[in-house]
Amino acid sequence: ADRQLVNRAHGPYEARNRIVPLRPQPPRPNHMRRDAEPDGDYTAPAPARVRVLVVGAGFSGAVVARRLADAGFRVQVIDRRDHLAGNSYDYVHSSGVVVHKYGPHRFRFSNERVYEFLSRFTEWKPYDVEARSYCNGTYYQFPINRRTFNEVFGLNLTTAEETRTFAKTLQIGEGDPKNAEEYCLQRCGKRLYELLYKYYTYKQWHMMPDKLPAAVVGRVPIYYDDNDLYVRGKTQKLPSRGYTWMFERILDHPNIAVSLNTPFEHRMMSQFNKVVHTGPIDEFFNLTLGPLPYRSLRWDMIVHEKEYAQKWYKINYPLMTEPQTRDIEIKRLTGQKIPRTVVLREYPMDEGEPFYPIPTPANLELYEKYKAKAASEYPDVTFLGRLGEYKYLDMDVCVEKALKASDKLLDTLQTRARQLAQLHYRPSLHRYAIQVPYANSVTLVAMPLSAATVPFATALAGGCGPACDFVFFIRDSQNFTLPFKATYVHSVGQPTAWFVRRFLHPSLVRGYDAIQILLPEPGDAPDRVLSRARTLPAKQLLCSPRRFVYVPGPDWGCFWASMPFIDRQRCKPICLPMASHPFPGFHLPASVSDGHVLVAMLVDQMALPLAYAVTRAWNATAPQFDFVFFAFKEVGDVDPEWLRRVTLITVQDHMKWWYFKRFLVPAVTSRYQSLLLMDSDIASAPEFPIRRFLHIANAQRFALCQPAVRPEGRSTDHPFLHPRRGMSARWTNYVECGPMNLWTGHAWAEYWPWLEYNRSIGWGVDFVWCELLVKMGLGRSLARTRAACGVIDETPILHAGPARARKSPKTRMGQSYRVEGSRQLRSAWHMARSMRLKFMDYSGLHRGHQRVYLTVPQEAEPLP
Ligand SMILES: Cc1cc2nc3c(=O)[nH]c(=O)nc-3n(C[C@H](O)[C@H](O)[C@H](O)COP(=O)(O)OP(=O)(O)OC[C@H]3O[C@@H](n4cnc5c(N)ncnc54)[C@H](O)[C@@H]3O)c2cc1C
Structure with a gap:
């Protein structure tokens, strides 16, 4: 159900409403074969017995989950949002334009390992984007380059060397900058700082740059040539079908279960051997040491009924004259061809989703305290990602870190799995091996019992002799006394399939040559029903809406695994290929x-x-x-x-x-x-x-x-x-x-x-x-x-x-x-x-x- 939910999530482009076909599963051992080596029963291969909980389905969580799943570990991914992909989630807006819900995300990378890993799940398309800063009626080139110097200072600098020399005359101070203001002054001088950085930074962080560490502006480069492109030295590519599409692929693995709308709770941990937490570290500890502050954003989506609304991908508003910090025309990034366009207008906020950690010394000190607490109290929880490490990280850095963290996790978990392997259950070592529970008869007959069918059941028992064991499912409150030994299960209001699913688990009935489910009607003759059932080929029986089902013992597992698909009233099983049922690690339908x-x-x-x-x-x-x-x-x-x-x-x-x-x-x-x-x-x-x-x-x-x-x-x-x-x-x-x-x-x-x-x-x-x-x-x-x-x-x-x-x-x-x-x-x-x-x-x-x-x-x- 979770997987379906994932597939229903709004995805970009044609991925929307797409149903992902089930991928062929690796062959599974046939647990039903009577001659199967009993040692293998119930004890999944060692890695599969190690269960890992991954909190958060963003880049950090998804990459770890996939790597552990590839190595055979069972991973449960939860996210409190109703979609995958964390902050990079993209979807088709009602206007038809693909938008990024939490703000535009440009993927750029230089690390080959990151690129290789993600390329397993997506193809790429390159992009180039340009930005300007709007100040008092002029659009200045941004990030700063030779053209910006010329535009702001009314110069005609023609080479990078000249520009560098001029920039030097503007620079104020040297040495290690103590804060963001000093950093800017050292690099571009007072005029450019006040025009392009000072108030933009204030609007973004609600703090003047002299109160912020240099790192918050350090991400914006200054160039001396006249190349307008935003980023240099990194390859710029987007997943060709969007981020959400790529995440669906990353998490599409038989060892991964995804539950959306599921916030982390501490009690969940007892079900897992290891937890990887990519949510806020302070929340994990219920803010016991105090909250770690974040800046948040609000995005207004402004639809324009024309192909493009602005000339550049991004326009910054670095002065206090406009309340927003930037306008972004997302189509210029995604390259989508559509006659409408959407501009994302950004307003920084104090409250809301935790987006940007505020890296002041006091906050970083608090984070270190949480980190120490985590190491001493929860050695089996790994905190990862932007929220877990309380640090702004670009997506490629998140992936790189997640790959490294999963290398480390794999090391420890594989040791753990080896220990578990030594614990495999060996009935042969044991005096009391697992045995057939009911008896050692040939056929197990299961049947709903009501007042009307008591005579049928009695005649059936008489006719079958000791070769059959009987289980009766009673779905009303009547209590029957039958003149022969049988097992009764009373559960009011449940359909037959529910009983079968719950009480005839393949592991328990594997001692029988056949399992027979009967749904008799008054007037049915037991001997005729039995003989007819036995002569029909199993396949035909499984697929036909008959009132009896006769399944040879070795096939029971397959039949049973398909039970959730049974038409309740008529007990009409729909045969699905065995491979599409993860067996035995599946969940019962919610009706149980x-x-x-x-x-x-x-x-x-x-x-x-x-x-x-x-x-x-x-x-x-x-x-x-x-x-x-x-x-x-x-x-x-x-x-x-x-x-x-x-x-x-x-x-x-x-x-x-x-x-x-x-x-x-x-x-x-x-x-x-x-x-x-x-x-x-x-x-x-x-x-x-x-x-x-x-x-x-x-x-x-x-x-x-x-x-x-x-x-x-x-x-x-x-x-x-x-x-x-x-x-x-x-x-x-x-x-x-x-x-x-x-x-x-x-x-x-x-x-x-x-x-x-x-x-x-x-x-x-x-x-x-x-x-x-x-x-x-x-x-x-x-x-x-x-x-x-x-x-x-x-x-x-x-x-x-x-x-x-x-x-x-x-x-x-x-x-x-x-x-x-x-x-x-x-x-x-x-x-x-x-x-x-x-x-x-x-x-x-x-x-x-x-x-x-x-x-x-x-x-x-x-x-x-
Ligand atoms: C506005 C904005 C623009 C950005 N632009 C870029 C860009 O252009 N290029 C770039 O490289 N990077 C960009 N980033 C950074 C990028 O978003 C992050 O690097 C990346 O999303 C981090 O991934 P993550 O998995 O660590 O965290 P997230 O993507 O935030 O994922 C964490 C997930 O955990 C879930 N979660 C949290 N707590 C819980 C809980 N208690 N229980 C269950 N689930 C929980 C959240 O719902 C979330 O889905 C941008 C970030 C922002 C905010």
């Missing part, structure tokens, strides 16, 4: 959820009232929750009103981690900012101050955390998880597997591949996951002293614990919890060893040994 936090909670009949209460209480506090409840037993009557707001999944005989593995697939959860996993035995859950809890977790940027456990609870195995007086939160390298864990979406996506299906209880994993997340670069990436995990003391919970646990079913293996627990612990130990992680001994914990290492709190980081 717009929630920020996905709350997943285990329920049984006893815990159902708690689930109702939690849903109501939390939804009332903050409406951005999505709830999914997992019932490991039939839960009987369910309040239909409540069911409207949640998803309830019932699968018999399975336990917590099985559900989490099965239904909280990263492809689904990555839409959420956070993921809250909850047990059903939290006595204080409805009153739990969820907003505050989330706020602290966000502020501390925990990748994984839990609330502290109140000591009066019955399940308080771990004394160090009790709240600590006076502490909001503390960093830790131990987070319990229950009773309540909060993950960032990103952390969960990283952890999920390591999660075992057969894990019925969490013991042991708690000793591994904190270490694992840190190794994956979460948490610590933001500030070296920070760990990834934490305990939040300010909002403790009361864990009811063992009383309920005793009533819970036996583990899936049919063993007692204790036996199962020690088995899991052994498995966790193996896991830690295979990953070369530090493993903490649980038995040591009980005996109060110092073998559980808590960093409480980490000294360098004062917690609120």
Whole structure:
């Protein structure tokens, strides 16, 4: 969607409203093949697992993003404006004339590397422009050259040498100029300074030149020949189809996602390994040291119904007699042929977009303070560009700097990627490899269930025998009891495609020979439907609007990836070439959820009232929750009103981690900012101050955390998880597997591949996951002293614990919890060893040994 948005942005020339065809994608590994090497599953190549956030889609941001994407890193670019290209954005004005929204931009360069890099995305056209300064009825040549000397002083200088000699007689003072006034006087004397520079500079900066550093006028050259051209020594060329067009190309890469209208927020950082910030550095720190001042501009666009309105590209107004500083006829730069023209009239302003940093010594000192703060507090954030470095930079300089910065970034990120490569998940090392979740039957049958189709479903089950597993999607509030084992998913009002997309993720159904989706109507005979489906060629089935879809297992991934395009009512899939679907790194359609936090909670009949209460209480506090409840037993009557707001999944005989593995697939959860996993035995859950809890977790940027456990609870195995007086939160390298864990979406996506299906209880994993997340670069990436995990003391919970646990079913293996627990612990130990992680001994914990290492709190980081 973001990419489409980009393409819709007003572009110049014929690029306007153009739809960019999807570029062919490199071949992707076939994740669906049953004989595929399992080690490759879910673990994208190492660089792709390093995620970088680039703030700002101007020259600085776009160049870095592209270079990192080319090297295989995944880059998210955000910009708070509704277009790409930063200040160089150009578009077609309502008059038909191509204009530069933030003022005319002339590209000129001398650096070959810059030219070569940009030439990958655009062709060029040369330009030449001339300027004059209008004073008291005369248009003087500008920048100053021999003709200006002649015009102002009424002379007839004929050679550059003569002019230089004359200029020398005008010059006042020598040595290092202390300010802009001294600089001008030393170069051109009082008369020219007062005529052409003094008030122009005042109008532009709202400060007299003697208060400004020499650098602000140093950009304007003085020549002694009579060549009228504005710039010498640099090649002057414009992107032939405009800047915006070129930016679309730079950012058009499968590893780059662009989100416009998206201002940077600090909480975003927890989702990325690295941040490149090209926005204002003072804003990043919420102006804590004070604002860095900028000068801004207003541009009036004056349309003239004639081919040209003025004789030159630019006319400066350097005296106080006119309020504007310059008039620019943009067509003289772009060379556009059109019978109308637009003059951009510039008015400098105090307020508005931050355009020109004001480089006074006081401001530069303040900037240095921000820079030092950034280096000590945010070593993983790189500040770049005109706003990040608080310095006026021409576009070519920005590109040059961005190329150098990305060289440096690539060095560090590639080291990071190599470390991650060593962390690839190897099921073969693992006792409990990822397994087929439902069963090992031949076909998985998925079907919406309603009162009318219950007989069909029952007959179908009878006719299929044990070779089929059944999943039923229930989109109304009725509760069915079927005489055979099946999985039910209740989610009111969702279309079939939504269920399929969300619950039949290819990674989870790859053990099946085929997946069959049925949309029966009363009167359909199950055996006929099944046999017909199986005899049709897959392609025909995929493309035809039938009431059943039968997809051979190996093709399921492709089919599933095309799900957003399915006609909801008739389940009519439109086949798109596999290559056009980035798989599996795509986002679910917005209809899945717009929630920020996905709350997943285990329920049984006893815990159902708690689930109702939690849903109501939390939804009332903050409406951005999505709830999914997992019932490991039939839960009987369910309040239909409540069911409207949640998803309830019932699968018999399975336990917590099985559900989490099965239904909280990263492809689904990555839409959420956070993921809250909850047990059903939290006595204080409805009153739990969820907003505050989330706020602290966000502020501390925990990748994984839990609330502290109140000591009066019955399940308080771990004394160090009790709240600590006076502490909001503390960093830790131990987070319990229950009773309540909060993950960032990103952390969960990283952890999920390591999660075992057969894990019925969490013991042991708690000793591994904190270490694992840190190794994956979460948490610590933001500030070296920070760990990834934490305990939040300010909002403790009361864990009811063992009383309920005793009533819970036996583990899936049919063993007692204790036996199962020690088995899991052994498995966790193996896991830690295979990953070369530090493993903490649980038995040591009980005996109060110092073998559980808590960093409480980490000294360098004062917690609120
Ligand atoms: C009036 C004017 C005329 C100029 N003319 C020329 C010229 O002729 N030739 C030349 O070489 N250079 C010119 N420049 C300079 C040129 O504009 C800059 O060199 C270039 O735009 C800098 O690129 P950048 O990526 O660093 O910053 P920008 O182009 O400003 O891009 C930064 C982007 O970051 C975004 N952003 C900022 N903060 C946030 C945030 N918190 N969250 C999300 N997004 C954010 C902004 O919306 C912006 O799009 C001119 C500049 C101005 C102001």
